[in-house]
Amino acid sequence: MTGPRPAGAAWSGPWPAGRHAPVPQLPVPPLPGLRLQDPEIISFIVHAAAESRLPLQIHVGYGDRDLDLHRSNPMLLLPLLRQAAIRDTPVMLLHCYPYHRESGYLAQAFSNVHFDVGLGLNHVGSRSADVVGEALELAPFAKQLYSSDAYAVPELHLLGAIQWRRSMAQVLGDWVRRGEWSEADAIRVAGMIGSGNARRIYRL
Numbered sequence: 587m588t589g590p591r592p593a594g595a596a597w598s599g600p601w602p603a604g605r606h607a608p609v610p611q612l613p614v615p616p617l618p619g620l621r622l623q624d625p626e627i628i629s630f631i632v633h634a635a636a637e638s639r640l641p642l643q644i645h646v647g648y649g650d651r652d653l654d655l656h657r658s659n660p661m662l663l664l665p666l667l668r669q670a671a672i673r674d675t676p677v678m679l680l681h682c683y684p685y686h687r688e689s690g691y692l693a694q695a696f697s698n699v700h701f702d703v704g705l706g707l708n709h710v711g712s713r714s715a716d717v718v719g720e721a722l723e724l725a726p727f728a729k730q731l732y733s734s735d736a737y738a739v740p741e742l743h744l745l746g747a748i749q750w751r752r753s754m755a756q757v758l759g760d761w762v763r764r765g766e767w768s769e770a771d772a773i774r775v776a777g778m779i780g781s782g783n784a785r786r787i788y789r790l
Contacts, residue, residue: 633671641676641788647685648705660689660701667696674698676787681705681735686717690725700787701725704733707749708742718753727775731784754779 622628635642646660660679666672677699682689683706692699703721707714721730734746758772784790 632666636672636675639675641678642672643678643680646679646682646689646701648681648683648709655684659685660692661685663692667692667699672698676700678702678731678787680733682721683709683717686721687723690721690723693725693729700729700731700783702731702733702735704735704746704750707753708735708746711749714749715753715756718750719757722757727778728783730779731787732780750780 632642644660644663645658647658648655649658660682663677667677673696675698677696679689679692679699679701682701682703686701686703686706689699689701693701701721703717706717710717732750734743734750736742736746754776758767758776761767762769762772
Protein backbone atom coordinates (compact mmCIF):
# COMPACT_ATOMS: atom_id res chain seq x y z
CA MET A 587 0.00 0.00 0.00
CA THR A 588 1.53 3.31 -1.03
CA GLY A 589 0.58 6.91 -0.50
CA PRO A 590 -1.67 8.35 2.20
CA ARG A 591 -4.68 6.30 3.18
CA PRO A 592 -8.03 8.11 2.89
CA ALA A 593 -9.52 9.06 6.24
CA GLY A 594 -11.99 6.45 7.40
CA ALA A 595 -10.82 3.83 4.93
CA ALA A 596 -10.60 0.24 6.15
CA TRP A 597 -7.62 -1.80 4.95
CA SER A 598 -8.15 -5.55 5.02
CA GLY A 599 -5.30 -6.68 2.73
CA PRO A 600 -1.84 -7.95 3.69
CA TRP A 601 0.42 -5.69 5.69
CA PRO A 602 4.22 -5.62 5.41
CA ALA A 603 6.06 -7.89 7.84
CA GLY A 604 7.25 -6.18 10.98
CA ARG A 605 4.57 -3.49 10.85
CA HIS A 606 1.25 -3.31 12.62
CA ALA A 607 -1.84 -3.73 10.48
CA PRO A 608 -3.80 -0.48 10.26
CA VAL A 609 -6.93 0.01 12.31
CA PRO A 610 -10.13 1.00 10.46
CA GLN A 611 -10.51 4.64 11.29
CA LEU A 612 -13.66 5.76 13.01
CA PRO A 613 -13.93 9.55 12.95
CA VAL A 614 -11.51 11.68 14.92
CA PRO A 615 -13.06 15.15 14.63
CA PRO A 616 -10.79 18.20 14.79
CA LEU A 617 -11.35 19.84 18.17
CA PRO A 618 -9.28 22.52 19.90
CA GLY A 619 -6.33 21.21 21.85
CA LEU A 620 -4.25 18.08 21.55
CA ARG A 621 -5.91 15.22 19.63
CA LEU A 622 -4.23 12.13 18.27
CA GLN A 623 -5.18 11.66 14.61
CA ASP A 624 -2.23 9.94 12.94
CA PRO A 625 -3.44 6.50 11.69
CA GLU A 626 -0.01 4.89 12.10
CA ILE A 627 0.30 5.97 15.73
CA ILE A 628 -3.28 4.92 16.50
CA SER A 629 -2.63 1.52 14.90
CA PHE A 630 0.52 1.08 16.96
CA ILE A 631 -1.32 1.91 20.20
CA VAL A 632 -4.20 -0.46 19.37
CA HIS A 633 -1.90 -3.36 18.62
CA ALA A 634 0.30 -2.62 21.64
CA ALA A 635 -2.83 -2.85 23.79
CA ALA A 636 -3.75 -6.09 22.04
CA GLU A 637 -0.34 -7.58 22.79
CA SER A 638 -0.89 -6.77 26.47
CA ARG A 639 -4.46 -8.13 26.34
CA LEU A 640 -5.76 -4.83 27.68
CA PRO A 641 -9.42 -3.95 27.03
CA LEU A 642 -9.67 -1.71 23.98
CA GLN A 643 -12.35 0.99 24.31
CA ILE A 644 -13.80 2.42 21.09
CA HIS A 645 -16.38 5.20 20.89
CA VAL A 646 -19.28 4.18 18.66
CA GLY A 647 -22.31 6.14 17.47
CA TYR A 648 -23.78 9.31 18.91
CA GLY A 649 -21.41 11.94 20.24
CA ASP A 650 -20.33 15.55 19.81
CA ARG A 651 -21.82 17.69 17.05
CA ASP A 652 -18.63 17.61 14.97
CA LEU A 653 -18.76 13.81 14.75
CA ASP A 654 -19.71 12.26 11.40
CA LEU A 655 -22.31 9.79 12.63
CA HIS A 656 -22.29 7.59 9.53
CA ARG A 657 -18.54 7.03 10.01
CA SER A 658 -18.99 5.80 13.60
CA ASN A 659 -20.90 2.65 12.64
CA PRO A 660 -19.17 -0.26 14.44
CA MET A 661 -19.51 -2.44 11.33
CA LEU A 662 -16.55 -0.43 10.00
CA LEU A 663 -14.47 -2.27 12.60
CA LEU A 664 -14.90 -5.65 10.91
CA PRO A 665 -11.42 -5.65 9.28
CA LEU A 666 -9.89 -5.02 12.72
CA LEU A 667 -12.02 -7.59 14.53
CA ARG A 668 -11.12 -10.26 11.98
CA GLN A 669 -7.39 -9.88 12.65
CA ALA A 670 -5.90 -12.80 14.56
CA ALA A 671 -3.88 -10.43 16.75
CA ILE A 672 -7.11 -8.92 18.16
CA ARG A 673 -9.07 -12.09 18.85
CA ASP A 674 -7.98 -12.44 22.49
CA THR A 675 -8.28 -8.74 23.30
CA PRO A 676 -11.53 -7.47 24.85
CA VAL A 677 -12.99 -4.84 22.52
CA MET A 678 -15.36 -2.51 24.35
CA LEU A 679 -17.82 -0.62 22.15
CA LEU A 680 -18.91 2.43 24.11
CA HIS A 681 -22.25 4.27 23.86
CA CYS A 682 -23.32 2.68 20.54
CA TYR A 683 -26.67 4.46 20.00
CA PRO A 684 -28.11 4.45 17.31
CA TYR A 685 -25.91 1.51 16.29
CA HIS A 686 -26.76 -0.61 19.33
CA ARG A 687 -28.25 -3.36 17.16
CA GLU A 688 -25.11 -3.49 15.01
CA SER A 689 -23.06 -3.57 18.21
CA GLY A 690 -25.22 -6.42 19.47
CA TYR A 691 -24.56 -8.35 16.29
CA LEU A 692 -20.79 -7.88 16.67
CA ALA A 693 -20.98 -8.98 20.31
CA GLN A 694 -22.83 -12.10 19.18
CA ALA A 695 -20.45 -12.80 16.29
CA PHE A 696 -17.11 -12.12 18.01
CA SER A 697 -16.28 -13.66 21.36
CA ASN A 698 -14.13 -10.67 22.42
CA VAL A 699 -16.62 -7.86 21.65
CA HIS A 700 -18.68 -6.21 24.40
CA PHE A 701 -20.82 -3.05 24.41
CA ASP A 702 -23.03 -0.65 26.35
CA VAL A 703 -25.82 1.78 25.48
CA GLY A 704 -25.22 4.28 28.29
CA LEU A 705 -25.05 7.52 26.32
CA GLY A 706 -28.26 6.91 24.44
CA LEU A 707 -30.45 6.37 27.50
CA ASN A 708 -30.10 9.91 28.84
CA HIS A 709 -30.93 11.36 25.43
CA VAL A 710 -33.93 9.21 24.49
CA GLY A 711 -35.56 9.69 27.89
CA SER A 712 -38.87 7.86 28.17
CA ARG A 713 -37.93 5.67 25.18
CA SER A 714 -34.89 4.30 27.01
CA ALA A 715 -36.64 0.98 27.68
CA ASP A 716 -36.98 0.48 23.91
CA VAL A 717 -33.23 0.96 23.45
CA VAL A 718 -32.43 -1.47 26.27
CA GLY A 719 -34.87 -4.00 24.82
CA GLU A 720 -33.32 -3.73 21.38
CA ALA A 721 -29.85 -4.18 22.86
CA LEU A 722 -31.03 -7.40 24.50
CA GLU A 723 -32.47 -8.83 21.27
CA LEU A 724 -29.40 -10.52 19.83
CA ALA A 725 -26.35 -9.92 21.99
CA PRO A 726 -25.44 -12.44 24.70
CA PHE A 727 -26.24 -11.11 28.15
CA ALA A 728 -22.63 -11.75 29.21
CA LYS A 729 -21.43 -9.27 26.55
CA GLN A 730 -23.34 -6.18 27.72
CA LEU A 731 -22.30 -3.64 30.36
CA TYR A 732 -24.00 -0.89 32.29
CA SER A 733 -22.85 2.68 31.66
CA SER A 734 -24.19 6.07 32.70
CA ASP A 735 -21.72 7.84 30.39
CA ALA A 736 -21.83 10.64 32.93
CA TYR A 737 -19.27 13.43 33.03
CA ALA A 738 -18.77 16.88 34.55
CA VAL A 739 -22.10 17.16 36.43
CA PRO A 740 -22.61 14.66 39.29
CA GLU A 741 -26.36 14.53 38.66
CA LEU A 742 -25.72 12.84 35.31
CA HIS A 743 -24.41 9.78 37.16
CA LEU A 744 -27.68 9.58 39.10
CA LEU A 745 -29.79 10.18 36.00
CA GLY A 746 -27.96 7.50 34.03
CA ALA A 747 -28.37 4.96 36.84
CA ILE A 748 -32.09 5.73 37.24
CA GLN A 749 -32.77 5.50 33.50
CA TRP A 750 -30.93 2.18 33.21
CA ARG A 751 -32.58 0.63 36.27
CA ARG A 752 -36.06 1.69 35.18
CA SER A 753 -35.47 0.46 31.64
CA MET A 754 -34.11 -2.91 32.73
CA ALA A 755 -36.95 -3.34 35.22
CA GLN A 756 -39.52 -2.54 32.53
CA VAL A 757 -38.05 -4.87 29.90
CA LEU A 758 -37.17 -7.81 32.15
CA GLY A 759 -40.31 -7.37 34.25
CA ASP A 760 -42.45 -7.61 31.13
CA TRP A 761 -40.73 -10.87 30.15
CA VAL A 762 -41.36 -12.28 33.64
CA ARG A 763 -45.04 -11.22 33.60
CA ARG A 764 -45.52 -12.93 30.23
CA GLY A 765 -44.05 -16.13 31.64
CA GLU A 766 -41.08 -16.09 29.26
CA TRP A 767 -38.52 -15.65 32.05
CA SER A 768 -38.36 -16.57 35.68
CA GLU A 769 -37.80 -13.85 38.27
CA ALA A 770 -34.50 -15.52 39.19
CA ASP A 771 -33.30 -15.27 35.57
CA ALA A 772 -34.20 -11.58 35.41
CA ILE A 773 -32.31 -10.85 38.65
CA ARG A 774 -29.29 -12.81 37.46
CA VAL A 775 -29.09 -11.04 34.08
CA ALA A 776 -29.59 -7.60 35.66
CA GLY A 777 -26.69 -8.36 38.00
CA MET A 778 -24.49 -9.51 35.12
CA ILE A 779 -25.06 -6.39 33.05
CA GLY A 780 -25.12 -4.05 36.05
CA SER A 781 -21.72 -5.06 37.44
CA GLY A 782 -20.73 -8.70 36.97
CA ASN A 783 -19.64 -8.48 33.34
CA ALA A 784 -17.50 -5.40 33.95
CA ARG A 785 -15.83 -7.05 36.96
CA ARG A 786 -14.96 -10.08 34.85
CA ILE A 787 -13.74 -8.25 31.75
CA TYR A 788 -11.73 -5.58 33.58
CA ARG A 789 -10.57 -8.06 36.25
CA LEU A 790 -11.86 -5.89 39.08
